[in-house]
Amino acid sequence: MSRVLLIADHDGKTLNTGIARTVACARQLGNVHVAVFHAPDGDAPCAAAAKLDGVSRVLSVRHEANGAPLAAVLAPQIARLAAEHEGGYDYVLAPSTTFGKDVLPRVAALLGVPQVSDLMEVIDARTFKRPIYAGNVITTVKVPEGIPVLATVRIASFQAVGEAGEAPIVAAQAEAELPTHSRYLGLAESGGSDRPDLQSAPRVVAGGRGVGSKENFEIIFKLADRIGAAVGASRAAVDAGYVPNDMQVGQTGKIIAPDLYIAIGISGAIQHMTGIKDAGCIVAINKDGDAPIFEAADFGLVGDLFTLLPELEKALDAAG
Amino acid sequence: MKILVGIKRVIDYNVRVQVNREGTGVVKDGVKMSINPFDEIAVEEALRMKERGEAEEVVVVSVGPEAAQQQLRTALAMGADRAVLYQAEEEIQPLAAARALLQIVQAEDAGLVLLGKQAIDDDANQVGQMLAALWDRPQATFVSKLERSGDTLKAMREVDAGLENIEVDLPAVVTVDLRLNEPRFVKMPDIMKAKRKPLDIKPFAELGVEMPPQLEVGAHEPPPKRQGGTKVESVAALVQALKDKGVL
Ligand SMILES: Cc1cc2nc3c(=O)[nH]c(=O)nc-3n(C[C@H](O)[C@H](O)[C@H](O)COP(=O)(O)OP(=O)(O)OC[C@H]3O[C@@H](n4cnc5c(N)ncnc54)[C@H](O)[C@@H]3O)c2cc1C
Numbered sequence: 001m002s003r004v005l006l007i008a009d010h011d012g013k014t015l016n017t018g019i020a021r022t023v024a025c026a027r028q029l030g031n032v033h034v035a036v037f038h039a040p041d042g043d044a045p046c047a048a049a050a051k052l053d054g055v056s057r058v059l060s061v062r063h064e065a066n067g068a069p070l071a072a073v074l075a076p077q078i079a080r081l082a083a084e085h086e087g088g089y090d091y092v093l094a095p096s097t098t099f100g101k102d103v104l105p106r107v108a109a110l111l112g113v114p115q116v117s118d119l120m121e122v123i124d125a126r127t128f129k130r131p132i133y134a135g136n137v138i139t140t141v142k143v144p145e146g147i148p149v150l151a152t153v154r155i156a157s158f159q160a161v162g163e164a165g166e167a168p169i170v171a172a173q174a175e176a177e178l179p180t181h182s183r184y185l186g187l188a189e190s191g192g193s194d195r196p197d198l199q200s201a202p203r204v205v206a207g208g209r210g211v212g213s214k215e216n217f218e219i220i221f222k223l224a225d226r227i228g229a230a231v232g233a234s235r236a237a238v239d240a241g242y243v244p245n246d247m248q249v250g251q252t253g254k255i256i257a258p259d260l261y262i263a264i265g266i267s268g269a270i271q272h273m274t275g276i277k278d279a280g281c282i283v284a285i286n287k288d289g290d291a292p293i294f295e296a297a298d299f300g301l302v303g304d305l306f307t308l309l310p311e312l313e314k315a316l317d318a319a320g
Numbered sequence: 321m322k323i324l325v326g327i328k329r330v331i332d333y334n335v336r337v338q339v340n341r342e343g344t345g346v347v348k349d350g351v352k353m354s355i356n357p358f359d360e361i362a363v364e365e366a367l368r369m370k371e372r373g374e375a376e377e378v379v380v381v382s383v384g385p386e387a388a389q390q391q392l393r394t395a396l397a398m399g400a401d402r403a404v405l406y407q408a409e410e411e412i413q414p415l416a417a418a419r420a421l422l423q424i425v426q427a428e429d430a431g432l433v434l435l436g437k438q439a440i441d442d443d444a445n446q447v448g449q450m451l452a453a454l455w456d457r458p459q460a461t462f463v464s465k466l467e468r469s470g471d472t473l474k475a476m477r478e479v480d481a482g483l484e485n486i487e488v489d490l491p492a493v494v495t496v497d498l499r500l501n502e503p504r505f506v507k508m509p510d511i512m513k514a515k516r517k518p519l520d521i522k523p524f525a526e527l528g529v530e531m532p533p534q535l536e537v538g539a540h541e542p543p544p545k546r547q548g549g550t551k552v553e554s555v556a557a558l559v560q561a562l563k564d565k566g567v568l
């Protein structure tokens with residue numbers, strides 16, 4: 001059976017929710033080992049990874065330098081593990097989160113092999129589908145024989161696996177010469193809210209330029225809290241400073257697949273739509289009946305958001 | 321310090337890209353081509369650093385078809401000092417592009433390489449990271465703020481959790497995100513001036529790049545189409561529809 005190494009994305013405390021989805025892809029390819037690179041006091045994500053169905057082993061790679069997500073520090077260790085741990089791995093996968101996108105190409109270059117970005121479907125052991133042109137085109141790529149397959153996995157394309165697993169956690173060594181030319185200074189700003197996580201929430205309410213201001217965005221938050229949803233935004237809303245960048249949905253933001261996506265005051269540019277293609281149900285509220293978002297929306301409501309949202313909240317209260 | 325900026329010629333971001341009839345690629349005939357939007361931001365950042373006295377020269381390079389000269393001319397019109405095109409009509413995948421850039425970076429003795437965080441055609445998001453690995457230098461990817469002080473750069477990165485700060489020693493590779501800056505508009509006299517700036521065209525083979533294993537690119541197809549387009553008349557109808565669908 002093929003051997004798959006999956007690189008965990010975590011913050012030292014919790015495992016990124018995208019890992020459960022990446023495992024769903026990984027287990028189609030072989031026997032899955034999840035590697036958690038962490039600082040001596042940051043091994044909590046190992047236990048979370050061990051619970052994921054389909055994981056057969058968790059490799060805990062502990063090092064002082066592994067407390068920060070620096071690609072230049074992690075890539076040589078990952079390359080070492082990928083090439084040599086118990087004879088090496090056939091696959092090295094990472095979620096296509098900003099962490100995975102940052103680190104995996106660096107590993108690929110060290111190993112001298114190509115990388116498949118945003119793997120969305122497994123056709124066979126070496127053949128995969130991936131989106132290009134902001135998801136307007138799907139292409140099939142084949143990795144040549146004789147080299148390991150490196151891929152970032154488009155997490156929105158896979159359903160999270162369950163959490164009934166009990167994989168063993170074993171310490172692993174990945175000795176490599178670590179550079180000192182890169183230093184992590186910390187998070188400058190984060191959404192840091194109690195709201196559900198945008199990437200895994202079943203419901204998302206998102207606002208665009210039509211919302212008009214940072215103050216007005218409160219009505220988006222209010223609706224989101226009313227239905228227990230995460231909050232997203234278009235690039236225009238982020239650029240205008242209504243909300244922080246980690247809320248951006250789309251080609252250059254987050255790619256998400258909630259059961260319900262409510263887009264408010266968002267026109268539906270292709271770069272935005274690529275981020276929500278896999279949503280179960282899309283609702284659009286926009287005052288322009290010809291806005292492109294209505295073509296993709298399952299349910300469109302034409303009108304002014306400042307009148308419709310209060311009405312919607314009342315209707316939700318009435319419906320209970 | 322010399323700054324090298326990578327430029328890729330791509331289909332303009334406003335074009336609705338379509339798969340060709342044979343399903344072997346996308347329709348490119350008569351389609352507007354532009355500088356990859358991220359690369360325009362990279363050029364702008366390089367120019368601002370030069371204007372602040374943090375760099376002496378801005379060199380733009382592209383590995384690509386002969387026609388990529390147009391995009392290099394645009395970068396020259398923005399203010400870059402000179403351009404080099406390594407002409408390759410065949411497909412150059414990210415690792416090969418990174419190996420090519422490594423040769424160029426070393427030949428030019430660049431102190432900073434600015435690239436886009438992704439090219440909007442392949443959306444690969446790989447070249448900068450690969451170049452940094454091959455060069456054995458730091459990478460700062462998805463950067464939305466960049467400050468140089470002496471031999472170090474402080475970079476603010478757009479990550480899933482928000483904004484992250486890192487510090488790297490020069491030389492380094494930086495890949496830029498959209499919010500780093502607003503590229504300047506090119507004026508007519510700049511376009512005229514750019515015509516007289518040096519633009520060297522050299523064969524790709526001259527770089528002596530050892531070609532890595534390549535992905536075999538197969539069928540191209542349009543994505544599955546969403547069945548949308550239904551409108552509801554009122555908020556009450558919307559709530560009912562969502563209840564019926566079981567999503568509320
Ligand atoms: C390389 C590149 C990458 C990009 N990546 C992304 C990305 O990741 N995500 C993203 O979102 N965009 C991205 N964009 C930008 C994208 O092209 C659009 O500019 C952006 O999505 C527009 O945001 P918007 O819909 O909020 O604004 P607009 O297009 O301005 O739409 C605002 C909408 O609000 C409606 N409206 C206004 N007032 C009201 C009201 N009172 N009530 C109801 N409706 C109202 C209007 O009718 C309009 O349809 C990218 C662009 C480029 C070039």
Ligand SMILES: Cc1cc2nc3c(=O)[nH]c(=O)nc-3n(C[C@H](O)[C@H](O)[C@H](O)COP(=O)(O)OP(=O)(O)OC[C@H]3O[C@@H](n4cnc5c(N)ncnc54)[C@H](O)[C@@H]3O)c2cc1C
Nearest residue numbers: 326327382383384412414435436438439442444445446447
């Ligand atoms: C002539 C030609 C035709 C091609 N035709 C196709 C095709 O039909 N279908 C297909 O799938 N692929 C094609 N490719 C391959 C595709 O361009 C490569 O995958 C690409 O060089 C690297 O991937 P990317 O642009 O997505 O990289 P990314 O990692 O997304 O790019 C990041 C950044 O790297 C820099 N960069 C990337 N490539 C270059 C370059 N060539 N020169 C200078 N800077 C660069 C830019 O600054 C860019 O913003 C072609 C390439 C060439 C040169």
